[in-house]
Amino acid sequence: MTINHPSRRNVLAAGAAVAGAVAMPFMARAQAPIVIKFSHVVAEQTPKGKGALKFKELAEERTKGRVKVEVYPNSSLFKDGEEMEALQLGSVQMLAPSLAKFGPLGLREFEVFDLPFIFDNSAELHKVTDGPVGSALFKKAENKGVVGLAYWDNGMKVMSANKPIRVPADYKGLKMRIQSSKVLGDQMKALGAIPQVMAFSEVYQALQTGVVDGTENTPSNFYTQKMHEVQKYLALTDHGYIGYAVITNKKFWDSIPADLRNLVQAAMKDATKYANDIAKKENDEALEGVRKSGKTQILVITPEQKAELRKALVGVHKENEARVGKDLIAEVYKATGFKV
Numbered sequence: 001m002t003i004n005h006p007s008r009r010n011v012l013a014a015g016a017a018v019a020g021a022v023a024m025p026f027m028a029r030a031q032a033p034i035v036i037k038f039s040h041v042v043a044e045q046t047p048k049g050k051g052a053l054k055f056k057e058l059a060e061e062r063t064k065g066r067v068k069v070e071v072y073p074n075s076s077l078f079k080d081g082e083e084m085e086a087l088q089l090g091s092v093q094m095l096a097p098s099l100a101k102f103g104p105l106g107l108r109e110f111e112v113f114d115l116p117f118i119f120d121n122s123a124e125l126h127k128v129t130d131g132p133v134g135s136a137l138f139k140k141a142e143n144k145g146v147v148g149l150a151y152w153d154n155g156m157k158v159m160s161a162n163k164p165i166r167v168p169a170d171y172k173g174l175k176m177r178i179q180s181s182k183v184l185g186d187q188m189k190a191l192g193a194i195p196q197v198m199a200f201s202e203v204y205q206a207l208q209t210g211v212v213d214g215t216e217n218t219p220s221n222f223y224t225q226k227m228h229e230v231q232k233y234l235a236l237t238d239h240g241y242i243g244y245a246v247i248t249n250k251k252f253w254d255s256i257p258a259d260l261r262n263l264v265q266a267a268m269k270d271a272t273k274y275a276n277d278i279a280k281k282e283n284d285e286a287l288e289g290v291r292k293s294g295k296t297q298i299l300v301i302t303p304e305q306k307a308e309l310r311k312a313l314v315g316v317h318k319e320n321e322a323r324v325g326k327d328l329i330a331e332v333y334k335a336t337g338f339k340v
């Protein structure tokens, strides 16, 4: 039997042809950037809006354009109630929903952040998000095909209505718009108000037409959605916190080549620092904007009035132990030094 050894030249030629065939699609692929659609529901001039744009700038710069980030603010791509499903289906690659919006995904533990008066400020909150609780919540999210990349701040909440609202009795019978969190529903009920879950994009009109009487939010969300045009009173209650989890689709995330993924992750880290550094200033300036508009009266809540609110609301913690997790609540208490 004769064996035909291929000549070295033929082998090289064949190899080159194969390499060419393989290299071409790779080159073509390398030229087409990986696109990250980043959808969110707030205005660009907010801590989250600016954080998303900073992430775009850093990720595109550091990957030298191999990753392109398209930011869609103001519910222009997906609104509340749509965006989580869109992420799971891969129609969008990145979101930063408020921590109050993870319940419908089956992640009820995230509602621990909605417990009234559980945090006095962002520093206390960071002790939780930067510690084992923050990591454990992201681990849970992975079971839903979602990777948590960062926690972003907005800030402490205010209440608004068309009548002065200082103490619990003032809230009786008011229809108050809330995010999709049972804890927030219980909070409004504890004040004698009627909670109404509603997408953020619909709040301005609902306030304008009287579908709801009032709402709670941070000053930056309140001002940039022009809610001051349709609400007469804003009470500085600081009764709760709004912050975000920046999340991505796990399959998408794992499909990014490791070198690029590291660059994107580093861009997220720096964008997170930026967003968290500007959050307080953005909210202070927004409150000043509301004040200057002269359309909404700002009510300063006295320590006595705050104590009344706290007394009415703190029972919401116990009421939600089964939903949120008794141990989880205890861990947060420990991290922040909270005492009932």
Ligand code: LMR
Binding pocket: 041, 042, 096, 097, 098, 154, 179, 199, 200, 217, 221, 242
């Ligand atoms: C809301 O729905 O009230 C806000 O939390 C929206 C946001 O993303 O800040």
